[in-house]
Amino acid sequence: MTAMDLSRRVIVALDFDTAEAAAAVVERLGEAARSYKVGLELLTAAGPALAAGLADAGKDVFFDLKLFEIPSSVAAAVRAAGRHGATMVSVHATAGARILEAAVRAAAEFPRLRIVALTVVTSLTAADLAEVGVGATTGExxxxxxxxxxxxxxxxxxxxxxxAAALRRLLGPGQLIVTPGVTLPGGPGDTDHARPAHPVAAVRAGASHVVIGRALTRTPDPAAVLAGIIGDLRAASE
Structure with a gap:
């Protein structure tokens, strides 16, 4: 696996409420970062211009929209993301097959666009699932x-x-498994994720991509942190 492959597998989450703050991190990371996640916070606060600019610069851009709407609305949102250069869009799997299929059909208009289905949000526990009537563990x-x-x-x-490990066994080698909720020892605290893991552990378990936000973007030297993650992944793959 090449360094470029590894760098594209580490998705930097631009969880900021202004385009200026996000752009500052992008500038500091420079060529080291090849993949970014743009979620609801940044898109709502600043619109899609920054994400489109990243795509124009050759970056992979994950529009983490977590879509859950009627099929036509989901399809329209996927097409809009595709026109802005998105390479990945998330849709809630709980929305059901018809909505997922509508997203996949819309994405087919854009050769590089992939649809990833959100299974269970990383902040949820079995107790949270039970609260909404789901009598299963998060893994189930x-x-x-x-x-x-x-x-x-x-x-x-x-x-x-x-x-990730159970899903890789279930889905086989061809499917993407994108894992938010990765953490770094000594990094800024993040209490949003109930089921976190180190990036190397996630990839060893079968993740194709890891998403990392505050533990990287809120550090004094995010480029050094990113280089360390990629180095750890490279060493683990040898």
Whole structure:
């Protein structure tokens, strides 16, 4: 695996409320970062211009939209993301097969665009699932929704690192497994994720991509942190 491959597998989450703050991190990372996640916070605060600029610069851009709407609205949102240069868009697997299929059909208009189905949000626990009437563990629910997503033609799933190994066995080698909720020892605290893991552990378990935000972007030298992650992944793959 080349260094370029590894750098594209580490998705830097631009979880900021202004375009200026996000752009400052992008500038500091320079050529070291090849993949970015742009989520609801930044898109709502600043619009899609920064994301489109990243795509124009040759970066992979994950539009983490977590879409859950009627099929026509989801398809329209996927097309809009594709026109802005997105290479990945997330859709809630809980939305069901018809909505996932609509997203996949819309993405087919853009050769590089992939649909990943969000299984169980990384902040949720079994108790949270029970609260909304789901009588399964997070692992069981992730597996159920991953199979639904594969049948609907999705290119992969979004899941917590702790589910990656089971999902890789279930889905086989061809599907993407995108894992938010990765953490770094001594990095800024992040209490949003209930089921975190180190990037190397996530990739060893079967993740195709790891998403990392505050533990990298809020550090004094994010480029050095990113280089360390890629170095750890390279060493683990040898």
């Amino acid at each position: 629910q992730s597996a159920r929704l991953a199979l639904l997503a594969r049948r609907a033609g999705c290119h992969g799933v979004v899941a917590a690192p702790h589910e």
